Amino acid sequence: MQDSKMNSRVKKILLRVCAEDKYVTIATIAQELGVSTKTILRELYEVEQWLTAKGCSLSKKTGAGIKVNGSIDRKTIILDILQGEKEDNIYSxxxxxxxxxxxxxxxxxxxxxxxxxxxxxxxxxxxxxxxxxxxxxxxxxxxxxxxxxxxxxxxxxxETNIRKAMVHFIYENIEEDQLLGVIRNSLMKxxxxxxxxxxxxxxxxxNLINKEVIHKLESSIQDAEGKMGHKLADSAYVGLIVHLALAVQRIKKNEEIRIDQEFLQELKSYPEYLVATEMVASIAKNFVIKIPESEIGYITMHIRGSKNRNDYIKDTKKMIGNFELVRISKEIIKIAELETGRLLAHNENLLVGLVNHLGPSICRLKMNMDIRNPFLEEIKAFYPELIAISRKCSAVVEKQLGIKMPDSEIAYIAMHLGAAMETVEKLPKPVYRCAIACSTGIGTSRLLATKIQKEYDNIQIVDIISTIHIEENSLREKNVDFIISTVTIDYCSIPVVTVNPLLFEEDKIRINQQMRLLVNKVDSYSSKIGNEVKFKDKLFSLQSYGKAILEILENFFLMKDDEARTIEEMIHRVSSLLGVNAAMAKELAYALQQREEKGGTLITGHGFVLLHCRTNAVEKLYFGVVQNKNKIYAINGKNQREEIKLGIIMIAPEQNSENAMETISHLSQMIIEKPDFIRVLEQGIQEDAAREVSNILEEFYKIKNEHLKGE
Structure with a gap:
């Protein structure tokens, strides 16, 4: 957004939120500006962009609204800037x-x-x-x-698509209560x-819906309500009025809608078809038009789609049975319980709510009718996690009934789940003790450990090990429940889950399955408090970390490779650089190649390969970067071809301290967690890259020092 011109509405939103220290709801802002909440939500992107450009940010909080982050002084400056902004009081x-x-x-x-x-x-x-x-x-x-x-x-x-587009367009831009106001002759107060x-x-x-047409239609709908024996809900009333108003206007223009004849015959078997027929006769007389049979079919669909939700429990025609609805609802609840960690399985209100909601919704979807949710944009903006969970739950309906669940329906399910979660307590989570393994105990294992710690609050990583040196007795002494490994481990009595170091969705499924197998385990393990770490031991630990850091800094290298065209060639180029003689270079190349064969080290989606190993070919720690001039490709974890722009090299002696391994592994962790780090390495300036490595290791050393002080 240019500074010279600003959307007048964006300016008003900014002035409103900058003047407050607390959160302001979207509904409050919408009411004050005389626009819909959809309009405010639509403008938030530009509001955020403008604030970011001025060094501030917008905070969104579920249930509270939005506010500008910053000190009072900063907000005062922002308000001064806003006062000087030119308003673009034209159409956005x-x-x-x-x-x-x-x-x-x-x-x-x-x-x-x-x-x-x-x-x-x-x-x-x-x-x-x-x-x-x-x-x-x-x-x-x-x-x-x-x-x-x-x-x-x-x-x-x-014509079917044009009518649908008209309806979608109206609902996309006008709130349902505003439409109701139009119908009741109170056009947007x-x-x-x-x-x-x-x-x-x-x-x-x-203009899409003629007000004169609307008022003529009302008497026909009221007669239909009398014949049905119940009043339509406001949303259903609005939906039917909009459909009929558009139909009348399109028929006047000789635009006729078509319907599948077999489906029409099925609709004729419903009592609503008779109501629709009588309604059409009344409308045809009032507007002096001829209404085709296909229109009666569509009106029948609308009446059926607007039925009271409880009526569907008794209605099995063109509907899945009540038993089937209960089964699907229970499946949804089961998935939600696993995803949220909340006790939902015995929540009767949630089950009844879902069954009653899904009945008419599935009916509408099976008839290819739209489902509208006036809260969709707000739910997507303020409850993204709940939407993500609901999307996973909705997959059950899609799979079992072969229908596509729209975002509006996914948001409705999210509302049911959200309401239930407000009143239930969290499931007690057992804590699982895991060891993380890769073929070296450095590199990919550290990346994986970082991902696991972020993803699971009930997995405690007690060790990071090499698959070459698995000591089962030691792991049992540490009460390890299962091992999460980046490579396959054979002949291990402790359960092993093999995953990609970037932890894809399928990997999480495997870990969740393993935890479910151990779900009856009671976490009786409590951390044993040992004797306080002696001062002498602290010094030895710090000395060990310091020695490792010095080795990495002294041996850091940045190599520009204009020859290698494959990962194997890159390995040989690096080995030739680091090997003290031909024999050592050959041994190093063999170790790196062996690690590569156990599982590709391409970090999916990041464009670099993490070549690492432990070997007797070196006596010290090495960390370096290889920049490829030629294009090198490899198959990534998603089975897609990906270009490798960079090689990250991590090499450690076969025999080394745990502290040394932790130090070099920290760098691989930072590559993923600190995007600026990889950008500096990509730029290829030796001094800048070395400085960044030094800064990261200095921070690491300070943290270790503080940690040991506190013990």
Whole structure:
């Protein structure tokens, strides 16, 4: 966003939140600005971008809202800057696109670009750029945007898709309660508070549904409610009105919707079809139009889709049975319990809520009807973790019923789960004691340990070991429950889970399965408090860490390789550099190659290979970087071809102290955790790279010193 011009609404949001020390809810800001919460959520990206450019950040907190992070002085400066910002009180790109989509949906003829430039007061070049976004929107709706030089632009698509697009467009940009206000003749009470541009944009949107048509339709719907014996919920009432208003307007333009004849015959077997038939007769008479049978089918679908949720428990036609709903709901709860660590399995309210909710939702999805969720954007913005869990749970429905769950429905399930989680306690988690293993005990094992610690709060890493030197008795003494290894381990009586060092989803599944096998274990282990570490022992430990750091700094190297075209060639080039003689170089190359054969060391998605080993070919620790001039490719952990831009080299003597191994492994950990570190290594400047390595190891030494002081 340029400093010279700022969207007036973005400026108002910034002024509001910068003036507060506490969180402000999205709903509060929306009400004060006279716009919808969707509009505020849509502008948050630009708000964050602007704050970032000024050295501040925006904090989002579930249930509380948003606030600007920073001192009072900093916020005062920000407010001063805002006062000087020029407002761009014209249509924003999003508002321009809304107007353009609205015009294209309403017009059967081509619309000239000049018309858009006149309405929106921008150049044809800007209109052309906006049309790229508009085209993407129509593509998602299954509609083509046709551009004809000299003629203009227009849309082409099936009537079903055009109607769906109209409905989707209306709900995408207008809150449901605002639509209800339109229907009840109270067009957006807050309109007088909103900007002229906002009001104009919404009025153009509402042109899609003629208010006169709406008022004529109401009596027909009220008669239908009487025949059904119950009133429609507000959301269902709005949905049916919008559908009928669009249908009447499209029929007047001779646009007829089509329906599968076999499905239509099935719809005729429902009592709602008779209600829809009588409703259509009334509408046809009021508007003096002929309504085709296909429209009756779609109205039937709407009435069925708007039924009271409890009615579905009794209705088995075109619905999965109640038993099946209970089974699917229990599967959802089971997955949610595993993902959240909350006791949900015996929550009767959650089970009943899901069963009652899923009934009509599945019915709508099976009839290819949209599911709208007015809270979707807020849930996605403030509950991303809950959405992720709900998405995993929704996979059960997709797999068993063969239907695609839209984000709106996933958000509804998230709401049910979130409400249940508020009232239940966490599952008591047993703590599992694990050893992390790779073929050397350095490098990939340290990367994996970092990932495990971040991912699992109930896994305690008690040792990092080499697969060559597994001492089962020692591991049993440490009460190790299972080993997590980057390479396959044969002939080990302790359970082993083999994973990728970057810990992909399938690896987590294997670890979770292993923990479930041990789920009955009671964590009776309590850390034994030994004698206080003696001063002399502390000195020896610090001396050991210091010796390792000095070795790494003295032996650090950065090599630019313009010859190697494979990982094997890279290995031989490095070995030739570090080997004190030909025999040692050969032994080092063999050790690195052996490690590579046990499992590729390409770090997926990061573009570097971590070549490491323990060998008698060296007497000290080595850490270095190889920059490849030629393109080298390897198959990564996702079974995809990936380019290797960098080689990270870590070599340790066969016999070395645990402290030394921990020190060099810390560097591999920092490569993943500190993006700046890998960037410095990629730049290839020896002095800068050596300085960064030194800074990291200095910080590591300070931490170790503080830790030993506290013991």
């Amino acid at each position: 790109p999003k508002e321009r696109q809304i107007v353009m989509i609205s015009e294209l949906l309403q017009n059967q003829e081509a619309v000239k670009l000049y018309n858009f430039t006149k309405i929106l007061k921008v150049t044809e070049g800007t209109i052309s750029n906006d049309l790229d976004k508009v085209e993407q929107w129509f593509e998602k709706q299954g509609i083509k945007l046709i551009r004809k030089p000299g003629l203009g632009v227009y849309i082409e698509g099936q 807050s309109a007088n508070q909103s900007t002229d541009i906002e009001t104009k944009t919404q009025r153009r949107l509402l």
